Amino acid sequence: MSIDRIRHAGLREKVMSAEAAAEFVKNGMNLAITGFTGAGYPKALPTAIANKAKALHAQGEKFSIGMVTGASTAPECDGVLAEANAVHFRSPFQSDPTLRNGINAGNIAYQDMHLSHVEQQMRQGFYGKFDIAIVEATAITENGELVFAMGIGHGAEAVKNADKVIIEINEALAEGLEGMHDIYADVGLPPHRKPIPIVGAFDRIGTPALALDPNKVVAIVLTNGGDRNSKFAEPDDVSKRIAAQVIDFLDHEVKAGRLPKSLLPLQSGVGNVANAVMAGLLDAPFEDLTGYTEVLQDGMLDLILAKKMKTASATALSFSPDALQRFNENIEFLKDKIILRPMEISNNPEIIRRLGVIGMNSMIEADIYGNVNSTHVMGTRMMNGIGGSGDFTRNGFFSFYVSPSTAKGGAISAIVPMVSHHDHTEHDVMFIVTEQGMADLRGKAPKDRAKLIIENCSHPDYRDMLRDYYDRALVASQKAGGIHTPHILLEALSWHQRFVETGDMRIK
Numbered sequence: 480m481s482i483d484r485i486r487h488a489g490l491r492e493k494v495m496s497a498e499a500a501a502e503f504v505k506n507g508m509n510l511a512i513t514g515f516t517g518a519g520y521p522k523a524l525p526t527a528i529a530n531k532a533k534a535l536h537a538q539g540e541k542f543s544i545g546m547v548t549g550a551s552t553a554p555e556c557d558g559v560l561a562e563a564n565a566v567h568f569r570s571p572f573q574s575d576p577t578l579r580n581g582i583n584a585g586n587i588a589y590q591d592m593h594l595s596h597v598e599q600q601m602r603q604g605f606y607g608k609f610d611i612a613i614v615e616a617t618a619i620t621e622n623g624e625l626v627f628a629m630g631i632g633h634g635a636e637a638v639k640n641a642d643k644v645i646i647e648i649n650e651a652l653a654e655g656l657e658g659m660h661d662i663y664a665d666v667g668l669p670p671h672r673k674p675i676p677i678v679g680a681f682d683r684i685g686t687p688a689l690a691l692d693p694n695k696v697v698a699i700v701l702t703n704g705g706d707r708n709s710k711f712a713e714p715d716d717v718s719k720r721i722a723a724q725v726i727d728f729l730d731h732e733v734k735a736g737r738l739p740k741s742l743l744p745l746q747s748g749v750g751n752v753a754n755a756v757m758a759g760l761l762d763a764p765f766e767d768l769t770g771y772t773e774v775l776q777d778g779m780l781d782l783i784l785a786k787k788m789k790t791a792s793a794t795a796l797s798f799s800p801d802a803l804q805r806f807n808e809n810i811e812f813l814k815d816k817i818i819l820r821p822m823e824i825s826n827n828p829e830i831i832r833r834l835g836v837i838g839m840n841s842m843i844e845a846d847i848y849g850n851v852n853s854t855h856v857m858g859t860r861m862m863n864g865i866g867g868s869g870d871f872t873r874n875g876f877f878s879f880y881v882s883p884s885t886a887k888g889g890a891i892s893a894i895v896p897m898v899s900h901h902d903h904t905e906h907d908v909m910f911i912v913t914e915q916g917m918a919d920l921r922g923k924a925p926k927d928r929a930k931l932i933i934e935n936c937s938h939p940d941y942r943d944m945l946r947d948y949y950d951r952a953l954v955a956s957q958k959a960g961g962i963h964t965p966h967i968l969l970e971a972l973s974w975h976q977r978f979v980e981t982g983d984m985r986i987k
Contacts (some may be wrong), residue, residue, distance in 0.1 A: 511637035514552035517707030532565035549632015612641035624688035630795035636731025679781035744771035838871030858899030
């Protein structure tokens with residue numbers, strides 16, 4: 480494996496094995512580890528740390544770490560560390576099954592939070608001191624600057640805040656990534672925070688690499704491995720119907736003169752349905768689109784390659800294997816069309832509000848008044864986390880939440896009387912979209928929203944149940960002294976309880 484990507488002569492002397500680098504990691508340490516939605520995470524060091532933990536546990540010694548990432552990583556990072564019982568704290572977003580099981584079993588303390596807040600809270604010391612930052616990179620320049628990998632996330636802040644830095648240089652990454660990053664890490668803290676000078680979605684405001692203090696770098700590990708690169712499911716009929724609802728609405732807004740034909744900058748959350756919406760835009764009557772998002776997935780990449788989208792800004796590139804190949808083959812064409820930024824910039828609420836970003840995110844469930852749960856199954860079991868959805872929901876020009884109307888073969892309704900966990904309130908959510916239809920909640924009082932969501936978005940198997948609940952809630956709330964937001968408190972979460980007890984929300 481070549482060390483040519485380490486162009487700084489002094490730092491070449493710090494190359495060592497992952498096992499040797501793992502010796503810097505001690506029990507109880509707090510680590511900042513890069514990784515954002517399956518991209519930019521370290522490939523070798525987590526396994527070495529996990530093996531160290533197993534060996535120490537076998538000797539009856541304690542070993543676990545606190546771990547703050549950008550977002551989700553992969554089985555080679557979150558998974559191996561959780562399986563080795565080597566993690567006692569994790570934040571802010573995850574999607575690994577082994578880690579999730581540890582969180583839901585109560586073995587791993589987990590803080591779910593808005594991604595735009597992470598770097599500020601690191602600067603302010605809310606997480607405590609960071610002992611080590613572990614960062615994946617494409618290269619180190621002659622001047623000792625770090626060229627990030629396919630995901631930046633909180634990487635710049637991690638390097639600045641940690642006492643020591645360990646870098647993995649991944650030879651599998653395209654060298655053409657160099658120059659695609661835009662590192663702006665001069666945000667500051669109140670009361671001296673500076674305005675972020677982005678007035679267009681593709682404005683470059685920083686530098687293509689991050690200056691390193693070579694004295695903080697204690698180890699460099701050479702790797703050659705791909706990112707998570709999960710394959711997306713081909714859009715099915717449900718996903719296509721959801722995408723069509725969104726696209727038809729945007730077309731209506733263009734024709735009404737409320738949106739330009741190029742729309743406004745687009746944000747798409749992770750997952751198959753959100754990716755299907757992006758794919759649907761390939762045949763939509765819009766041109767010169769732009770993206771201002773946190774994760775750039777297959778659908779947005781194909782829009783750029785088809786020249787339907789001019790530019791896109793993100794903090795990570797999360798592709799299927801086929802899309803990664805298209806990206807690498809066209810990287811010279813893409814270099815001036817994609818920007819990768821720290822997540823404090825990609826998810827910044829003020830920029831999102833000012834640019835008028837159109838946000839599209841997935842949900843687990845919505846209630847009849849437009850409150851959305853995007854994190855918890857049956858109210859108590861963490862799925863993945865809120866990620867950046869809250870940043871774009873509260874601050875976007877439009878905020879869409881999309882989901883199939885049922886799950887688990889029809890045993891779960893995505894539209895319920897009351898969500899079992901609140902992530903996005905009725906005050907922020909503008910549109911609920913399922914394959915059944917769309918509810919435009921803007922300018923609507925709670926009772927009006929309820930009627931729209933029940934009639935337009937719920938599955939026919941549950942629609943009469945929702946109508947019955949709402950009608951009885953009107954009577955019950957009248958007796959309780961007010962019907963602004965009608966509910967029967969003893970029944971509001973009974974659908975979830977019925978599923979827990981019987982495996983089906985439906986009354987049989």
